[in-house]
Amino acid sequence: MQQKSKKLTALALILVFILPVILAKLALNNGWFNEGATNKGQLLNPIIEAGDLFIITGEEPHWRLAYIVPDLCDAACENAIFSISQVRTAVGRAMDRVDAVFIVTDSSDPKAVANLEVNDFGKLLKADINNVNNLFQQTGNNGIFLVDTLGNVVLKFNTTLEREQAIMDSRDILADLRKLLKLSRIG
Numbered sequence: 001m002q003q004k005s006k007k008l009t010a011l012a013l014i015l016v017f018i019l020p021v022i023l024a025k026l027a028l029n030n031g032w033f034n035e036g037a038t039n040k041g042q043l044l045n046p047i048i049e050a051g052d053l054f055i056i057t058g059e060e061p062h063w064r065l066a067y068i069v070p071d072l073c074d075a076a077c078e079n080a081i082f083s084i085s086q087v088r089t090a091v092g093r094a095m096d097r098v099d100a101v102f103i104v105t106d107s108s109d110p111k112a113v114a115n116l117e118v119n120d121f122g123k124l125l126k127a128d129i130n131n132v133n134n135l136f137q138q139t140g141n142n143g144i145f146l147v148d149t150l151g152n153v154v155l156k157f158n159t160t161l162e163r164e165q166a167i168m169d170s171r172d173i174l175a176d177l178r179k180l181l182k183l184s185r186i187g
Contacts, residue, residue: 040172051151
């Protein structure tokens with residue numbers, strides 16, 4: 001009787017320690033849980049290697065908030081420009097590590113381009129529309145993009161027509177940017 005009790009105790013101990021490992025392995029293999037992700041923007045997979053478009057010769061590498069100025073700058077475009085300028089200001093001491101970059105093509109809205117030049121919201125980079133469309137053919141070029149110090153586009157944030165929603169989206173951009181700046185030693 002006592003030997004049977006010892007065997008049951010040993011079996012119970014083995015089950016207590018091994019059963020969770022087996023269940024965890026099954027859950028991992030079968031996708032029974034939501035994988036943890038802390039990014040608020042859409043993580044681009046694969047990333048867009050756009051070094052030629054975003055790297056400015058003679059300048060130190062910086063993180064970049066990028067926006068491609070469309071043919072017609074509607075409320076979503078204005079909100080995106082506003083969001084980028086606000087996020088860049090909101091990073092505080094790390095502001096010198098972040099650039100606001102606006103990609104301007106021949107078809108970009110001239111009124112919006114003039115507004116960007118006058119108000120000095122960020123750097124204007126001239127690009128060919130065909131090159132821009134080729135780079136962003138997978139994701140579309142309508143959004144705010146977060147570009148790493150090597151010129152890789154890693155995150156995309158959608159734009160919105162409503163000002164209040166754009167402000168809320170700016171908080172998401174700021175949260176992702178702060179995490180990346182904290183983890184990055186470059187830029």
